[in-house]
Amino acid sequence: MKIAIASDHAGCELKEGIAAFLKEKGIDVTDYGVDNPESVDYPDYGIKVADAVSKGRVERGILSCGTGIGMSIVANKFPNVRAALCYDMYTARMSRLHNDANILVLGGRLLEKEVALLMVDAWLKTGFEGGRHQRRLDKISKLEKGLYNNNN
Numbered sequence: 454m455k456i457a458i459a460s461d462h463a464g465c466e467l468k469e470g471i472a473a474f475l476k477e478k479g480i481d482v483t484d485y486g487v488d489n490p491e492s493v494d495y496p497d498y499g500i501k502v503a504d505a506v507s508k509g510r511v512e513r514g515i516l517s518c519g520t521g522i523g524m525s526i527v528a529n530k531f532p533n534v535r536a537a538l539c540y541d542m543y544t545a546r547m548s549r550l551h552n553d554a555n556i557l558v559l560g561g562r563l564l565e566k567e568v569a570l571l572m573v574d575a576w577l578k579t580g581f582e583g584g585r586h587q588r589r590l591d592k593i594s595k596l597e598k599g600l601y602n603n604n605n
Contacts, residue, residue, distance in 0.1 A: 461495035464517025464561030499527035549579035
C-alpha cells in the first residue's frame, strides 16, 4: 500500500509519529511535509496529498492540521477523494466501513499520539462494507461530475 501524508505546522509532530508508525508496518510513505513547527498555510500541503489520491498515485492519504477542519475542506475539493475528519476509534472505523474514506484527517492539537496511532491502525485494517453504502458513494460520484439531481 502507498500512503501520502502531510500536515501544517500544528499537525507536524503528529504527522511525524504517524509516518514512523507506517514505515514500521512496511507501508510505502510519501511525505509531503512539513518537517518543522514554523507557520505555513495548510492548503499548500493538503493539496499535495489530495491530488495524489485523486489521481491514483497513492491508494490513501493522511492529513493533519490543528483541528483537521481546514485539511478536510481542502481535500474534499478534489474528485475521487473522500476525506474523513475523525476524532476517535469509532469514527475512524466507520469512515472506512460506510464511506470508503481514502483520506484520514486528524487534529494535531486534539489527539494524543497514542490514540491517533490506534485510529490509523483501525483505519488501515477496516474494509469497505459496500452494499447500500456503495449506492450512496455512487451518488457522490455523480455530484462530483455534475450529474446529480434530486431525482437520483
